[in-house]
Amino acid sequence: xDFIKESLKELCSLMTVSGFExxxxxxxxxxxxxxxxxxxxxxxxNFVFVKKSLNNNAPRLMxxxxxxxxxxxxxxxxxxxxxxxxxxxxxxxxxxxxxEVTVYSKREIYGLISSIPPHLxxxxxxxSVPTLEELYIDTGYxxxxxxxxxxxxxxxxxxxxxxxxxxxxxxxxxxxxKACVCAVFDAVRRISAEExxxxxxxxxxxxxxxxxxxxALSACRIRPQMAIITDVNFGAxxxxxxxxxxxxxxxxxxxxxxxxxxxxxRGVMRLLDKEGVQYQRICEPSYTYTNNDLVSVxxxxxxxxxxxxxxxxxxxxxxxxxxxxxxxxxxxxxRVAYTEKTDLEAI
Amino acid sequence: MxxxxxxxxxxxxxxxxxxxxxxxxxxxxxxxxxEIIIDPMGNxxxxxxxxxxxxxxxxxxxxxxxxVTFIDExxxxxxxxxxxxxxxxxxxxxxxxxxxxxxVALPSDSNxxxxxxxxxxxxxxxxxxxxxxxxxxxxxxxxxxxIKRLYGNIYTGRPLDNRIGCLVxxxxxxxxxxxxxxxxxxxxxxxxxxxxxxxxxxxxxxxDIGIAIDVTSAGGKPTSxxxxxxxxxxxxxxxxxxxxxxxxxxxxxxRELCLDSNIxxxxxxxxxxxxxxxxxxxxxxxxxxxxxxxxxxxxxSTNEMIDISDVKEAIKLTCAIAERI
Numbered sequence: 003x004d005f006i007k008e009s010l011k012e013l014c015s016l017m018t019v020s021g022f023e024x025x026x027x028x029x030x031x032x033x034x035x036x037x038x039x040x041x042x043x044x045x046x047x048n049f050v051f052v053k054k055s056l057n058n059n060a061p062r063l064m065x066x067x068x069x070x071x072x073x074x075x076x077x078x079x080x081x082x083x084x085x086x087x088x089x090x091x092x093x094x095x096x097x098x099x100x101x102e103v104t105v106y107s108k109r110e111i112y113g114l115i116s117s118i119p120p121h122l123x124x125x126x127x128x129x130s131v132p133t134l135e136e137l138y139i140d141t142g143y144x145x146x147x148x149x150x151x152x153x154x155x156x157x158x159x160x161x162x163x164x165x166x167x168x169x170x171x172x173x174x175x176x177x178x179x180k181a182c183v184c185a186v187f188d189a190v191r192r193i194s195a196e197e198x199x200x201x202x203x204x205x206x207x208x209x210x211x212x213x214x215x216x217x218a219l220s221a222c223r224i225r226p227q228m229a230i231i232t233d234v235n236f237g238a239x240x241x242x243x244x245x246x247x248x249x250x251x252x253x254x255x256x257x258x259x260x261x262x263x264x265x266x267x268r269g270v271m272r273l274l275d276k277e278g279v280q281y282q283r284i285c286e287p288s289y290t291y292t293n294n295d296l297v298s299v300x301x302x303x304x305x306x307x308x309x310x311x312x313x314x315x316x317x318x319x320x321x322x323x324x325x326x327x328x329x330x331x332x333x334x335x336x337r338v339a340y341t342e343k344t345d346l347e348a349i
Numbered sequence: 350m351x352x353x354x355x356x357x358x359x360x361x362x363x364x365x366x367x368x369x370x371x372x373x374x375x376x377x378x379x380x381x382x383x384e385i386i387i388d389p390m391g392n393x394x395x396x397x398x399x400x401x402x403x404x405x406x407x408x409x410x411x412x413x414x415x416x417v418t419f420i421d422e423x424x425x426x427x428x429x430x431x432x433x434x435x436x437x438x439x440x441x442x443x444x445x446x447x448x449x450x451x452x453v454a455l456p457s458d459s460n461x462x463x464x465x466x467x468x469x470x471x472x473x474x475x476x477x478x479x480x481x482x483x484x485x486x487x488x489x490x491x492x493x494x495x496i497k498r499l500y501g502n503i504y505t506g507r508p509l510d511n512r513i514g515c516l517v518x519x520x521x522x523x524x525x526x527x528x529x530x531x532x533x534x535x536x537x538x539x540x541x542x543x544x545x546x547x548x549x550x551x552x553x554x555x556x557d558i559g560i561a562i563d564v565t566s567a568g569g570k571p572t573s574x575x576x577x578x579x580x581x582x583x584x585x586x587x588x589x590x591x592x593x594x595x596x597x598x599x600x601x602x603x604r605e606l607c608l609d610s611n612i613x614x615x616x617x618x619x620x621x622x623x624x625x626x627x628x629x630x631x632x633x634x635x636x637x638x639x640x641x642x643x644x645x646x647x648x649x650s651t652n653e654m655i656d657i658s659d660v661k662e663a664i665k666l667t668c669a670i671a672e673r674i
Binding site for chain 2: 020021022044045046048075077078088090135153154155209212213215216218219220222223
């Protein structure tokens with residue numbers, strides 16, 4: 003668990019707002035070089051890490067986890083020293099007023115999202131959620147200083163420092179999808195090349211939150227015989243019991259969807275059943291709203307399996323996961339990597 | 350105003366029916382290109398060969414309009430829209446069909462801004478029989494093309510989206526200085542119906558860098574959207590729109606080129622609306638992308654408005670990118 007804790011904390015500290023993933027390439031490469039035979043990147047901002055099997059003709063298994071996170075972008079510098087912003091990805095604006103942020107420009111600038119006090123709010127607006135257009139970042143800088151420091155287009159992160167809760171639960175911004183990046187790294191770190199049945203192509207992909215194109219571009223380059231997409235999914239939470247969700251702490255899930263490969267998905271489940279590995283199941287009947295949806299229809303079509311880590315409070319600075327579920331996903335990935343594709347299909 | 354601009358604006362071509370406008374562009378482009386390719390979708394590629402970086406410029410040549418869906422008993426033409434019609438502006442405006450039949454676009458209820466499917470076209474026919482002599486199901490209509498100078502550098506007309514981009518690209522093709530770069534000047538189809546044309550061209554060319562040239566919404570008018578971009582403020586360098594987050598390396602490089610060459614520019618973040626940029630970035634294995642925009646007021650109305658000085662800056666920046674990026 004120490005590897006998971008340490009690397010997760012480090013991954014969550016990296017600024018990876020969609021479209022700016024390459025800004026964190028150096029540190030990611032440093033981590034990945036320890037466990038992979040090859041590291042590379044493309045112009046879109048996808049990172050591809052390869053771990054080879056000892057077999058020269060091994061099929062290519064792509065394992066994807068996205069690197070990017072939701073955030074904001076500076077649209078204007080206003081008189082009085084405020085910054086206006088637009089969203090990058092599906093931000094939950096309910097949590098924004100008075101949130102702490104970091105503006106990434108020539109230097110990292112600490113800021114707060116200002117809010118209109120209840121005394122001054124128009125009646126009616128007190129109970130409604132402000133839109134992003136009504137919210138501004140306050141840094142304390144003057145307008146002239148800001149114009150010098152911050153270009154229009156600078157990315158902004160909502161601060162959510164890595165925090166340990168009880169019973170192996172942790173909270174941080176961007177656990178969607180760094181929790182999966184961490185699980186994939188943990189799996190590859192522990193895989194033995196002797197038993198490995200595939201050449202593994204790990205894609206730490208860009209811009210899942212803004213169109214899901216990154217992983218598909220990598221898939222087009224890699225042309226894998228099989229792909230496993232890993233992402234977070236809604237973990238059950240008090241107050242939302244009706245939702246068909248998976249539970250934090252009970253292991254990673256294997257997802258069932260029209261857009262995933264039926265044979266392989268069933269094969270993975272039966273393999274885990276046979277070996278007595280705990281996992282959960284969740285059904286996403288048509289779209290999965292993950293990188294799976296474009297990867298599966300890339301090129302001539304790629305058979306995919308989708309796996310998820312349950313996560314609470316998605317797209318907030320306090321996204322919460324259980325470390326056990328990260329370990330669980332890594333364990334499942336290792337078992338699949340040790341099983342021939344034809345065996346999976348035949349189970 | 351150049352004769353070329355006039356010709357580009359006055360030749361119609363709704364999405365999927367770009368034949369006529371493509372011929373006008375081809376006649377001009379073949380004077381300066383090493384080769385001309387027209388792909389199966391109808392995209393026109395003007396290639397200037399080089400051994401350096403492969404750069405693809407894309408400017409869409411289609412425009413919004415209508416297809417005839419049926420003709421009713423009274424001789425009114427029922428239509429379906431092609432792209433995002435501004436129905437407020439469309440109401441009671443002049444439209445013209447591909448065969449040159451003129452008509453008026455009518456809202457069904459004169460007191461409200463009509464929904465797009467409520468618009469129909471009156472060509473003056475008094476019966477279905479009369480109307481069918483001049484119009485068939487599947488014919489297209491566009492808003493009557495026109496262009497005129499208003500005051501100083503300000504021009505109004507339609508469709509400036511995106512014939513003004515086509516003008517920029519043709520002028521750049523003509524004026525670009527000799528360079529090692531392998532240049533593709535592409536005039537794309539079907540941008541207005543979902544960026545459909547640019548993707549297969551980018552798939553074919555596999556550029557290192559893709560640059561789209563299109564209009565962007567300008568602010569500063571009572572009715573305009575919230576944006577910093579202003580008509581007359583110079584060429585706009587796109588940072589983001591609804592279809593794309595531009596590669597920040599290209600944004601920075603474009604700013605540098607402007608500063609080096611004294612090109613007047615402004616930053617652009619467009620909150621609504623997409624461009625070919627997004628389609629090019631995500632074709633095949635992807636490429637670096639940027640976009641330059643001509644600030645335009647009243648986009649998709651019957652009177653779009655530009656400042657010709659911005660167009661000149663856009664031509665300079667396009668050449669600078671082609672020669673030096």
